[in-house]
Amino acid sequence: xxxxxxxxxxxxxLDAIGPYEVLSRLPEARVLFTGETKGLxxxxxxxxxxxxxxxxxxxxxxxxxxxxxGPGDQAVRKNEAILDWVRGIHEGSQFTTSVCTGSLILGAxxxxxxxxxxxHWTQLETLREYGAEPTRERTVEQGKVITAAGVSAGIDMGLxxxxxxxxxDFAQAIQLGIEYDPKPPFDTGAPDKxxxxxVELVRASMSY
Amino acid sequence: xxxxxxxxxxxxxLDAIGPYEVLSRLPEARVLFTGETKGLxxxxxxxxxxxxxxxxxxxxxxxxxxxxxGPGDQAVRKNEAILDWVRGIHEGSQFTTSVCTGSLILGAxxxxxxxxxxxHWTQLETLREYGAEPTRERTVEQGKVITAAGVSAGIDMGLxxxxxxxxxDFAQAIQLGIEYDPKPPFDTGAPDKxxxxxVELVRASMSY
Numbered sequence: 001x002x003x004x005x006x007x008x009x010x011x012x013x014l015d016a017i018g019p020y021e022v023l024s025r026l027p028e029a030r031v032l033f034t035g036e037t038k039g040l041x042x043x044x045x046x047x048x049x050x051x052x053x054x055x056x057x058x059x060x061x062x063x064x065x066x067x068x069x070g071p072g073d074q075a076v077r078k079n080e081a082i083l084d085w086v087r088g089i090h091e092g093s094q095f096t097t098s099v100c101t102g103s104l105i106l107g108a109x110x111x112x113x114x115x116x117x118x119x120h121w122t123q124l125e126t127l128r129e130y131g132a133e134p135t136r137e138r139t140v141e142q143g144k145v146i147t148a149a150g151v152s153a154g155i156d157m158g159l160x161x162x163x164x165x166x167x168x169d170f171a172q173a174i175q176l177g178i179e180y181d182p183k184p185p186f187d188t189g190a191p192d193k194x195x196x197x198x199v200e201l202v203r204a205s206m207s208y
Numbered sequence: 209x210x211x212x213x214x215x216x217x218x219x220x221x222l223d224a225i226g227p228y229e230v231l232s233r234l235p236e237a238r239v240l241f242t243g244e245t246k247g248l249x250x251x252x253x254x255x256x257x258x259x260x261x262x263x264x265x266x267x268x269x270x271x272x273x274x275x276x277x278g279p280g281d282q283a284v285r286k287n288e289a290i291l292d293w294v295r296g297i298h299e300g301s302q303f304t305t306s307v308c309t310g311s312l313i314l315g316a317x318x319x320x321x322x323x324x325x326x327x328h329w330t331q332l333e334t335l336r337e338y339g340a341e342p343t344r345e346r347t348v349e350q351g352k353v354i355t356a357a358g359v360s361a362g363i364d365m366g367l368x369x370x371x372x373x374x375x376x377d378f379a380q381a382i383q384l385g386i387e388y389d390p391k392p393p394f395d396t397g398a399p400d401k402x403x404x405x406x407v408e409l410v411r412a413s414m415s416y
Contacts, residue, residue: 180359191384197377198377
């Protein structure tokens with residue numbers, strides 16, 4: 001299975017690396033980290049460089065497309081070269097997926113018209129601009145298009161994809177392999193669970 | 209806070225990127241991805257290149273040291289230049305931490321003598337070689353030395369560190385910011401929860 005993961009400036013690393021870590025363990029997986037051009041991409045904190053080993057033109061098709069989110073999504077949503085590439089890959093893909101505000105890029109490419117979709121909880125309403133219906137679920141599946149909520153939701157989506165592609169046993173083995181038995185220190189990972197002051201703090205820091 | 213994260217060939221990406229994603233959001237965090245030499249490091253799947261922006265000699269001290277795991281730990285455990293660096297940073301650190309088999313590297317550097325520690329569940333017994341007492345917990349805190357279990361446990365450890373360093377409010381905000389409200393598809397993320405056949409499958413694939 002050929003898996004193309006888009007890398008771009010100011011993306012959020014975990015959006016891509018969470019699902020990569022599970023999907024890359026699929027039998028015969030080939031993961032192609034793809035940027036507008038080949039070379040290093042700096043993530044949103046500027047502290048981390050990820051290597052885009054492939055340029056858009058090197059990857060004309062893929063079985064699974066994954067678009068991560070992050071503040072850099074704004075520039076990508078106006079980048080016709082990248083949006084054209086997304087449309088092209090989507091045409092022949094088995095799965096077209098996103099994490100966090102990566103769904104806004106899918107939206108800008110026209111992929112989400114008439115579909116239910118999710119994104120980071122602070123950006124849900126923006127999905128309407130692209131004809132999608134915002135949905136507060138951790139992952140939303142609409143045929144071959146699967147969108148995941150903020151950042152860490154990509155790990156759950158990755159495991160679900162493995163379950164769909166090769167079945168329960170393999171997905172359980174991968175989950176055990178990465179010891180994914182989460183014990184967050186708080187139960188504040190969703191806006192309806194966190195104290196209102198914390199929700200407002202995060203909303204303010206994420207409005208852009 | 210100066211955070212040094214070791215990068216090395218054949219490491220597991222999520223071990224580093226999970227805690228990076230939360231720790232980098234600390235106020236005044238500075239994250240230094242550090243390799244034996246500057247340049248690209250390929251992860252264990254060979255599909256991903258991470259940039260070591262700094263060489264060992266460029267980072268003589270740090271407030272927080274984080275050592276990720278992965279099959280490449282075996283070579284690092286014999287690499288005296290890296291082990292010397294780990295010892296040097298540990299001497300002046302506020303926190304010395306590891307994820308997955310990163311604890312075996314801490315062990316090889318002599319940091320775990322007489323301490324309880326954890327690692328990936330398949331490698332627990334190896335900790336004894338370094339005078340540590342293997343402990344099946346998701347994170348194990350022994351003074352300033354904190355070790356986390358396999359791969360995804362680093363996210364939980366990162367949030368715990370933020371809680372210790374700047375308190376509950378900020379840690380809750382970060383957890384909400386990365387929407388860390390995990391919904392794994394199965395409850396098989398630990399060896400005592402997974403079917404025995406799955407446990408054996410993973411153990412066999414991870415014995416090296």
